[in-house]
Amino acid sequence: MDYLDSLEQKTVYIVREAYSRFRNIALLWSIGKDSTTLLWICRKAFFGKIPFPVVHIDTGFKFKEIYAFRDEYARTWGLDLVISRNKKALEEGMCPDKGKMECCNALKTDALKKTLKEKGFKALLLAIRRDEHGIRAKERYFSPRTADFTWDYQHQPPELWDFYKTQAGTEEHIRIHPMLHWTEADIWRYIEREKMPVVSLYFAKNGKRYRSIGCQPCCASVDSRADTIAKIVRELERTKIAERSGRAQDKEDSYTMQKLRSLGYM
Amino acid sequence: MKIVIVGHVDHGKSTLIGRLLLDTDSLPEGKMAELKRISKELGRDAELAYLADQLKEEREREMTIDTTQTFFRTARRDYAIIDAPGHVEFIRNMLTGATQAEEAVLIVDVKAGLEEQTRRHAYLLGLLGIKEVIAVINKMDLAGYDRESFERVKSGLSGFLKGAGLSPSRTIPVSARNGDNISKRSSAMRWYKGASLLEALDSLKPKETAERKPMRFPVQDVYDISGEKIAVGKVLSGRIRQGQEVKVLPSMAPARIKAIKVFGKTLKSASSGANIGIVLDEGSLARRGEVIAEVPDLPQPKNRFKADLFWMSEEPLRLGKNFVFRCATQEAACVAERIERRMNSSTLEIIEDSSSELRLNEAAAVHFRTERPVVLEDFDFIEELGRFVIEAGKVPQGAGIITS
Ligand SMILES: Nc1nc2c(ncn2[C@@H]2O[C@H](COP(=O)(O)OP(=O)(O)O)[C@@H](O)[C@H]2O)c(=O)[nH]1
Numbered sequence: 001m002d003y004l005d006s007l008e009q010k011t012v013y014i015v016r017e018a019y020s021r022f023r024n025i026a027l028l029w030s031i032g033k034d035s036t037t038l039l040w041i042c043r044k045a046f047f048g049k050i051p052f053p054v055v056h057i058d059t060g061f062k063f064k065e066i067y068a069f070r071d072e073y074a075r076t077w078g079l080d081l082v083i084s085r086n087k088k089a090l091e092e093g094m095c096p097d098k099g100k101m102e103c104c105n106a107l108k109t110d111a112l113k114k115t116l117k118e119k120g121f122k123a124l125l126l127a128i129r130r131d132e133h134g135i136r137a138k139e140r141y142f143s144p145r146t147a148d149f150t151w152d153y154q155h156q157p158p159e160l161w162d163f164y165k166t167q168a169g170t171e172e173h174i175r176i177h178p179m180l181h182w183t184e185a186d187i188w189r190y191i192e193r194e195k196m197p198v199v200s201l202y203f204a205k206n207g208k209r210y211r212s213i214g215c216q217p218c219c220a221s222v223d224s225r226a227d228t229i230a231k232i233v234r235e236l237e238r239t240k241i242a243e244r245s246g247r248a249q250d251k252e253d254s255y256t257m258q259k260l261r262s263l264g265y266m
Numbered sequence: 267m268k269i270v271i272v273g274h275v276d277h278g279k280s281t282l283i284g285r286l287l288l289d290t291d292s293l294p295e296g297k298m299a300e301l302k303r304i305s306k307e308l309g310r311d312a313e314l315a316y317l318a319d320q321l322k323e324e325r326e327r328e329m330t331i332d333t334t335q336t337f338f339r340t341a342r343r344d345y346a347i348i349d350a351p352g353h354v355e356f357i358r359n360m361l362t363g364a365t366q367a368e369e370a371v372l373i374v375d376v377k378a379g380l381e382e383q384t385r386r387h388a389y390l391l392g393l394l395g396i397k398e399v400i401a402v403i404n405k406m407d408l409a410g411y412d413r414e415s416f417e418r419v420k421s422g423l424s425g426f427l428k429g430a431g432l433s434p435s436r437t438i439p440v441s442a443r444n445g446d447n448i449s450k451r452s453s454a455m456r457w458y459k460g461a462s463l464l465e466a467l468d469s470l471k472p473k474e475t476a477e478r479k480p481m482r483f484p485v486q487d488v489y490d491i492s493g494e495k496i497a498v499g500k501v502l503s504g505r506i507r508q509g510q511e512v513k514v515l516p517s518m519a520p521a522r523i524k525a526i527k528v529f530g531k532t533l534k535s536a537s538s539g540a541n542i543g544i545v546l547d548e549g550s551l552a553r554r555g556e557v558i559a560e561v562p563d564l565p566q567p568k569n570r571f572k573a574d575l576f577w578m579s580e581e582p583l584r585l586g587k588n589f590v591f592r593c594a595t596q597e598a599a600c601v602a603e604r605i606e607r608r609m610n611s612s613t614l615e616i617i618e619d620s621s622s623e624l625r626l627n628e629a630a631a632v633h634f635r636t637e638r639p640v641v642l643e644d645f646d647f648i649e650e651l652g653r654f655v656i657e658a659g660k661v662p663q664g665a666g667i668i669t670s
Contacts, residue, residue: 004541009500009541013541015499016498016541047529051489116420130346140362158662159362160362161366
């Protein structure tokens, strides 16, 4: 078994463990490379048909390429797609100009809270990785959240070997992170090996590409000539620029991410 | 390769991690600047430890609370370093980190010597099955790079480790802050002829896989795919083959492997580590918690066993009190029937030869009885069927390995 197989196999085990403990589970699909990889591995784990809904938190500010990719593959892969939107906040004019923290909170966290309540999901699969940001290095594979979504990172239950947390009833839902052990370069090597489709924004056009994609107003592109997956892999082996450096929230203040996370941000 | 760094608080774990990142050129651009700015905000000099200690409270309290992971790479391979907190209140987080690791580095401050958590962490590594450790004696700069101080700590340490069933493969004098003997040998300690830390790490051999052992396949779940029942799970050991004669334990019902499936493919065989689906011959059934094992090498299911157990909950383990036993995908109600050799996990001093309870941070040899038969193996034979956790209210209270 090679290195990529061992990463994939661990993810398969966790995803199956999650589904065996929580039948009312959903996968959060941002349409980015990480959650698309998770989705891809879920298709393998469940023999081609994912037996639970796939949730897209739609802020309304996503790139058009993201919507097109979502709709195409939701059809091709036969996904049970749930679109989560905070209609009220959008009608009231919420946008990044009102403050990035406020906007993320209303259009992502609050939208998700509503969908969770409506659908009664007890567990969510998220594709966060430990190498993304310092604070994420503290995450467990199975991480309980309270009703108001707070992450009590000071009193996390221990997670020994591969014995994962099951529901105790006191927590509102459990976040499950099957991709925690992957790095950005691993993801791209895997995408290359599997010949997986990804949104075209990741590939360089006119000397620019996106390393991380989300809402159009809050994502900046980086200088790059990597216009194929192989070139992206090579670029990452050389680069020293942090992946999320194109993201607005991370720049504002060194604690923003920690604040957002403990409030329930993904 | 995943390595965990353990040791007493303030002996320099976080600094060592920062140093490893710096020396292997693994810091993203801008990290050093962020570090300087944050340290200025908090009114301190930029310290390498802040790289590892990302949480705000940690920066303010100057210690590692939870386990974190960071990544670096040498010419030989990729590493994930798990930093485990060295404070006694966070022993659960230390265990979370340690059980994910393949190898361990134990750090000891040369001036402070062996302290409470140095010893407890070392003992826990041994208990939880990490038998080989690299010991680093840190802050050699504060001891004037003196050979005698190093030898003194080294001999105390190796005596203790032997008692805890561990053998240090190497003991290295370092200064994490100044970078001595980390990526290359230091000119400040010419008396030391051994490997630097990175050389020592690069020379570690990954664990052998369990492929040559008898086949064990704990069922994780059963899916109904187009009318066919597929039992999924991970092959823990050996090789599972199409046509293989097996038994479903603990009931010992005989069965045959009709097909091995992964998405889009049928396989002739699969070996340890693979997550697969299997179809059993007509009339055979398997459920989560059952273990499919190869004939003839079968383990005898049992409902009594003895284990080395570490207790990590404020609520003590008491004789006769109900808990949940988890081992691989098995779960069963259990009670402790006897608690022997109850000891302090730091001093290894025996508190009582026979006891009615086991408290926070104590260890003992415990005889358990499970409500129904479970499938167990010796930890040294098939690890994943030899280690377990004890839960209450869905939270682990204790962890251990089966001894008989
Ligand atoms: N002089 C000296 N100080 C060190 C060295 N390593 C760590 N320290 C200091 O020891 C203190 C504790 O280090 P830290 O890495 O936070 O310890 P941890 O609690 O084990 O993570 C900090 O003030 C460090 O700067 C070393 O090699 N030499």
